[in-house]
Amino acid sequence: MSTVLLEIREAVAVIRLNRPDKLNAFNREMSLLLQSKLDEVASLKEVRCVVLTGAGKGFSAGQDLAEVTDPQGPSMSQILSEHYNPIIRKIRNMPKPVVAAVNGVAAGAGANIALCCDVVVASASASFIQAFTRIGLIPDSGGTWFLPRLIGWQKALSLAMLGDKVGAIEAERLGMVYDVYHEDEFEQKVTEMANRLSGMPTRALALVKHAFNQSMSSGYEAQLELEDRFQQEAALTYDYREGVEAFMQKRSPVFRGE
Numbered sequence: 270m271s272t273v274l275l276e277i278r279e280a281v282a283v284i285r286l287n288r289p290d291k292l293n294a295f296n297r298e299m300s301l302l303l304q305s306k307l308d309e310v311a312s313l314k315e316v317r318c319v320v321l322t323g324a325g326k327g328f329s330a331g332q333d334l335a336e337v338t339d340p341q342g343p344s345m346s347q348i349l350s351e352h353y354n355p356i357i358r359k360i361r362n363m364p365k366p367v368v369a370a371v372n373g374v375a376a377g378a379g380a381n382i383a384l385c386c387d388v389v390v391a392s393a394s395a396s397f398i399q400a401f402t403r404i405g406l407i408p409d410s411g412g413t414w415f416l417p418r419l420i421g422w423q424k425a426l427s428l429a430m431l432g433d434k435v436g437a438i439e440a441e442r443l444g445m446v447y448d449v450y451h452e453d454e455f456e457q458k459v460t461e462m463a464n465r466l467s468g469m470p471t472r473a474l475a476l477v478k479h480a481f482n483q484s485m486s487s488g489y490e491a492q493l494e495l496e497d498r499f500q501q502e503a504a505l506t507y508d509y510r511e512g513v514e515a516f517m518q519k520r521s522p523v524f525r526g527e
């Protein structure tokens with residue numbers, strides 16, 4: 270069985286990390302395969318929303334610690350430069366929304382890969398652990414960048430140092446998570462969210478994402494100019510014409526992602 274499963278359901282691609290007996294911990298094979306699945310769904314025009322989730326009871330327990338103790342395993346520099354950093358970049362550069370459907374524990378790199386997604390939803394039984402300092406490491410996979418921006422410096426730094434477990438409800442309260450669904454309705458609610466996003470004006474969503482990526486490291490004036498450029502680009506799309514026309518005709522818009 271492959272360590273990463275890809276299922277395409279109409280305009281939604283579901284990527285499932287699939288090492289359930291190891292809580293979907295990342296080994297080299299799974300990291301490289303996830304990258305190739307992200308490339309594949311990025312290139313498919315018919316896919317307008319991507320869901321990243323885990324098989325079994327966990328989302329991902331982060332780095333496979335058996336692999337790092339294997340003398341034949343990848344080096345620390347390979348783990349970051351060839352595994353996690355490319356994954357984060359591919360998610361942030363994906364020109365369509367990526368939903369993290371956090372079905373269970375998300376620890377270490379697993380937590381930070383979830384937190385770099387555009388919309389993060391969690392099952393009520395899910396949890397997030399910056400597990401790194403528990404084993405003498407520092408948060409990676411963008412954790413030191415995303416976490417303070419998501420939840421503020423104090424909570425982020427404390428969690429990064431202490432490595433405490435944060436349950437889904439608390440994660441939502443802190444602003445790490447957009448919504449929490451009861452376990453029984455998790456799959457259905459994730460599907461509803463993904464279907465909703467896949468029916469939206471995809472090119473506008475890609476521009477929103479790009480603008481937010483830029484806003485984290487640019488100033489106010491630069492951002493106003495960027496909004497000006499991006500809005501002109503959005504205004505050239507079929508979906509903009511359709512959105513306005515549908516409003517004037519008092520009907521629901523049918524967006525094509527064009």
Ligand code: T3D
Nearest residue numbers: 290291292294330331332333334335337348376377378400
């Ligand atoms: O060199 C580097 O490491 C660089 C990369 C850094 C990036 C990182 O992600 S560092 C952080 C690595 N992750 C961790 O430290 C988390 C380790 N796991 C845990 O602390 C716990 O498993 C959890 C808190 C996540 C969940 O606890 P629990 O009690 O629900 O499950 P469990 O019983 O501990 O785990 C279930 C199985 O998964 C178990 O296997 P077994 O004994 O039944 O055969 C366990 O060993 C395995 N597992 C869980 N996490 C990992 C793992 N196997 C390998 N690597 C793991 N990270």
